[in-house]
Amino acid sequence: MSHLNAKGFTLIELLITFLVISIVTTTFITFFNTSISGYLSVHRDSLAFSDLATQSQRVGNVLRGLTSVVGANDNDISAYAYFAPNDTYVSLVHYYLTDNNTKMKADVTLMTANPPTGSQIAGSTKTFVIINNFYLAGGSKTFKYYDLNNNLLSPPINDEHTISTIEVSLAVPSKAPVATSSTTMTVKVSLRNRKTNL
Numbered sequence: 001m002s003h004l005n006a007k008g009f010t011l012i013e014l015l016i017t018f019l020v021i022s023i024v025t026t027t028f029i030t031f032f033n034t035s036i037s038g039y040l041s042v043h044r045d046s047l048a049f050s051d052l053a054t055q056s057q058r059v060g061n062v063l064r065g066l067t068s069v070v071g072a073n074d075n076d077i078s079a080y081a082y083f084a085p086n087d088t089y090v091s092l093v094h095y096y097l098t099d100n101n102t103k104m105k106a107d108v109t110l111m112t113a114n115p116p117t118g119s120q121i122a123g124s125t126k127t128f129v130i131i132n133n134f135y136l137a138g139g140s141k142t143f144k145y146y147d148l149n150n151n152l153l154s155p156p157i158n159d160e161h162t163i164s165t166i167e168v169s170l171a172v173p174s175k176a177p178v179a180t181s182s183t184t185m186t187v188k189v190s191l192r193n194r195k196t197n198l
Contacts, residue, residue, distance in 0.1 A: 060187040069160035101136040
């Protein structure tokens with residue numbers, strides 16, 4: 001029985017088959033990796049946005065209940081305020097940017113009593129990281145100050161009692177490839193507990 005007429009794959013056909021399989025596999029792996037990478041970026045952005053919303057509310061609540069503004073600048077503010085809901089007395093709270101504007105921190109110094117009778121407790125200052133991956137775009141301001149007529153005040157502000165409203169803009173860099181360069185959360189708070197006789 002002769003095998004001369006038996007049919008099989010030639011070397012060229014096998015090479016073409018392997019080439020087509022390689023192209024399809026490479027395309028699938030690239031698409032899969034890109035999809036997973038995009039999904040993880042969007043997921044990181046959503047977690048960062050959630051944390052940003054929480055911290056914006058937290059900073060807003062602290063500033064909303066402040067009793068006196070000590071210093072007001074574009075990217076930092078110092079005030080007497082209740083940092084924790086169960087605080088007996090206000091603390092001296094200082095929000096500021098550090099590490100080349102990539103972190104927002106708060107220094108909180110406890111008081112012996114509310115001003116003007118209380119004084120700062122030496123050695124009680126604690127530093128809290130508010131946002132670990134802060135983003136400050138060129139020309140942006142973390143804090144904006146408005147008077148009773150909603151006019152924007154420009155630091156340095158000589159009379160802090162003219163401040164009626166504070167706008168806080170917090171941002172983190174975006175990881176998603178189709179998103180903007182940052183995710184920003186803005187909270188505008190009216191000062192309700194500030195005392196004018198301190």
